[in-house]
Amino acid sequence: MTDANGAIGRSRLERLLRAGQFAVTAELQTTDSADPGSVFELAELLRGKVDAVNCTDNSAAHPHISAVAAARLLIDRDVEPIVQFTCRDRNRLGLQADILGAAALGVRNLCCMTGDDVTAGDHPEAKPIYDLDSLHLLRMVRILRDQGTYLSGRKLTEPPDVFVGAVENPFAPPLDFRPLRMGKKIEAGAEFIQLQLVFNLEVMRVFADRAGELGLLERAFVLPSVYVPRSTRALRYMRDAVPGIDVPETMIERMERTPRDRQEEEGLLIAHEIIQAVRAMPGMRGVHLISIGGDDLVVRLIEEAGLLPRPKLAVEVASA
Template sequence: MDPNFKSGSRLERVLRSGRFAVTAELNPPDSADPEDVYKAALVLSEVCDGINAVDASGAHCHMSSVAICALLTRAGYDPIYQVACRDRNRIAIQGDLLGAAAMGVRNVLCITGDDVSVGDQPEAKRVFDLDSIQLLQTAKIMRDESRFLSGRKLSTPPRLFLGAAANPFVQPFDWRPLRLAKKIAAGANFIQTQYCFDVPRLREYMTRVRDLGLHEQAFILVGVGPLRSDKAAEFMRSKVPGVFIPDAIVERLRKTPKGKKRAEGKQICIEIIQQVREIEGVAGVHVMAYRQEELVAEIVQDAGLLPRPRGNDVRIRTRTPVEQP
């Protein structure tokens, strides 16, 4: 991690200041109305340091992530532009990165993307010209070497804080830290993980991450989120790729009275955040609550993560420790 690199993004400033960061997903609307984006962003902006503009997650079509970023930057927010390799080739992706940077986007999360077979239009053609590691390398070349993959020079390179995804919770466990190391070597400055419902597994993963010194090379934000009910938990762990939810959590929700399941799911999320904060090398949390932006604000507040630093309160240090506030 280059201690001198600064994209100008709020998220990077918070992380480099040593503060425990909070990001959240803005779930894209099935709408052409910009107000649908602004309403969700208004709730998240008060409690987050960066807002993820999701790129057709689960291979379902919604408003595009680059369009959401355009709206968010217009309103003065700091978006995290998710770029999936599933739908675009390298020519389109490089053009989108330049366009996003020109609009003021400073954070980019590079992901491979879910296969079309899991979405509601499985007849769509796959692209996958690049994978997530190649995408990171591409963005890093554009940023640091001021050129396209073809070698053609850029007159002005994009200033980007590059991110990648990680999943510590699925097999093979021994391989996951090594995969993370490859993404960091490719250019990842920050990491957002899949949902964490298994804190002991996360602790084992982070032990290996620390052994490899990876927590000193990139900022790791652990994914968390509330469960509406035991049925929702069963659906997620059986239908959503890469999500693992222990039996004990499902059983806890199952034993909760019907009218209190949503509150219990929220409480479980808060407890996980509090445990995650105590793990050395964790730099923040990434809150994912599908179509429940208002619940994100409640979780962040009840977990003791407010107030968020603002303006001049965020000062970048000359070195980049990943430490708790």
């Protein structure tokens, strides 16, 4: 857990955060391929550009390659994964089996969430599970890790050694409850929190202030998410089709005023401004970057926002 230079952490991401580095994570594009090469290609693009990569769990309720499998493929290409676990597709037995399995395959970061409902996906006829909610899942991971038992109390031979994360959405009603809910997730076991995509900086500021007052920013590492819009259409899609997202009208107007061929550049600029703004908020410990339809824009954003080179741990510098 401790490296030669005293940086503590179960994962590289945790060690960087504990060392006070501003972390950068990104989301792996979903793949619908049984060919490991499809994940390797994405890994090549992101290696060295981000500190860890989220492997989504049937995102937007569409089946894709298993998050745990994709994570192992990333590890094979020297990219650290964060495996997302949702409560939609597995009951407490399936979840625990996959948490152990993921840890056995070398996964050291988990991120727990409720998950989009099956009605949002391409299999709306499916039976949603929701045996546990995301807070139960968080606590269950901590029981596995810290108590070395299953939820039932039955002993594990070797507990999963994972850094535990959660998500929170500062922008969905009831807004007053959102900081308290993040606090509840921290009580349940979350050590890092990836926030929903930030478009509305006013709401984000109110949330961050309240979280600070509640002392939550000292108890968990909080990383807001930033989206790189390619076009007005992409922004409108976020506002209208993705539940829980708050895109201010002024931002859509700004994109509309931009000629079609320059909208991608404008999107990069918007994302860059949001990164600077959240970075200036006290207690924000990194950013999580998302683009839809290709990681090239995320990589450009990382370059242009001055987030390169990514920090190295002291032990990595010593062995280089």
